Amino acid sequence: MDDFTSQCCSLIKKVDEILKYNSEWVQRYGGYAKQILLNEDDLKYKKTNFNEWAPLYLYMTIGEAKGNLLFSLRYVGQDVAKLKVDGQGVTIATNSFTERNMRDFGCNIHLSNHSWSSKEASDFRKHFSNKPIRLDVSKKNDEHRVESLLLTEFSKSDSKDKMICNIQPVKFSGIARFQMKTPLTSSNISNICYEKKAGSGGGIDIISRIGIGRGTKLCVMEVKDENVAAEPPRNAVLQGLSYGVFVLNLLRSESGDLWWKIFGFKGKLPDSLELYIVCTMPSSEVNDISFAEKVINYKQDFFHLHYLYFQEENQCIKKIETSLKQCKKKELLNDN
DNA sequence: CCCGTTCAAACACCGACGTA
DNA sequence: TACGTCGGTGTTTGAACGGG
Numbered sequence: 001m002d003d004f005t006s007q008c009c010s011l012i013k014k015v016d017e018i019l020k021y022n023s024e025w026v027q028r029y030g031g032y033a034k035q036i037l038l039n040e041d042d043l044k045y046k047k048t049n050f051n052e053w054a055p056l057y058l059y060m061t062i063g064e065a066k067g068n069l070l071f072s073l074r075y076v077g078q079d080v081a082k083l084k085v086d087g088q089g090v091t092i093a094t095n096s097f098t099e100r101n102m103r104d105f106g107c108n109i110h111l112s113n114h115s116w117s118s119k120e121a122s123d124f125r126k127h128f129s130n131k132p133i134r135l136d137v138s139k140k141n142d143e144h145r146v147e148s149l150l151l152t153e154f155s156k157s158d159s160k161d162k163m164i165c166n167i168q169p170v171k172f173s174g175i176a177r178f179q180m181k182t183p184l185t186s187s188n189i190s191n192i193c194y195e196k197k198a199g200s201g202g203g204i205d206i207i208s209r210i211g212i213g214r215g216t217k218l219c220v221m222e223v224k225d226e227n228v229a230a231e232p233p234r235n236a237v238l239q240g241l242s243y244g245v246f247v248l249n250l251l252r253s254e255s256g257d258l259w260w261k262i263f264g265f266k267g268k269l270p271d272s273l274e275l276y277i278v279c280t281m282p283s284s285e286v287n288d289i290s291f292a293e294k295v296i297n298y299k300q301d302f303f304h305l306h307y308l309y310f311q312e313e314n315q316c317i318k319k320i321e322t323s324l325k326q327c328k329k330k331e332l333l334n335d336n
Numbered sequence: 337c338c339c340g341t342t343c344a345a346a347c348a349c350c351g352a353c354g355t356a
Numbered sequence: 357t358a359c360g361t362c363g364g365t366g367t368t369t370g371a372a373c374g375g376g
Contacts, residue, residue, distance in 0.1 A: 051345050051370050122372075129372090157363060166353095166362065213354040214360045267360060270356095326354095 035066035077144030
């Protein structure tokens, strides 16, 4: 076993112990799952009342999905408004985002429960469809922006202008983008902590389904907005792996079959899972591919390690280099 | 501002594909 | 073989666009 693999194994063991020692998540996440599934039909119905209009995308937190079913509307991954659907129809409110909308996107439209079909709401959508330049120079939100670009790319259902195929992001009820929160903080790999407070743990950047047909696999992607020596790809793999250990524990917990459903699978939870862990970051001059296709056994399940290096251009993902073979386009496979 | 036109999103259906 | 999931195609619907 090479050094990196043994580093992975000791990390898996450590996270496994943390989750065993702090078992309160089992009940907590079981409760989330029941509430989210109870709300599923309501959420789908609410969505039939309006269209998602690029480049504004619908998001929902776990809290919103299990509670009030407010949609978050985001531009380049940043909250710009909340949508509410009730007996009165669809309404949009910018409430606490107004100031940042002005500061970051030059948007001076203030909405407080305006109708989705009102002139004001239409002007608001139009402002963002003109692709406003981010006025804020700090790159604080760049990871959210990059995540959003990747989600838009992976969500495409037409392979003609899709960089890679057979990948679809997991969304609540197939509708709202979300971040799968974990009870772990893993941003510092050498100091993984447990978080009891709901919503305070680290989130899985992108959780997606990969493959075609019955054997479609779940995939945890750890996204970085930079590919620099201080945060090398291997660290992203380790961070993704720590979240992966949580996902497998969740799927093997008493609410595992419910979460399998939430992740968008219609069939039975498999007896043995293959969970893909993908380091997802911008291409560098020499991309680290040393960990590609490593398989690590964990109880009855398996982790598969992969990379996905991308280039962007003009707010779009333009080129992807990946070890995910099942995602490669046919014409590219035949070229070899 | 209204209303017909145009365009993009959503939907319904089904074939391809890969797995149990 | 049966089944689950992605994506292709054609149609419907929601919202933008533009002329008057």
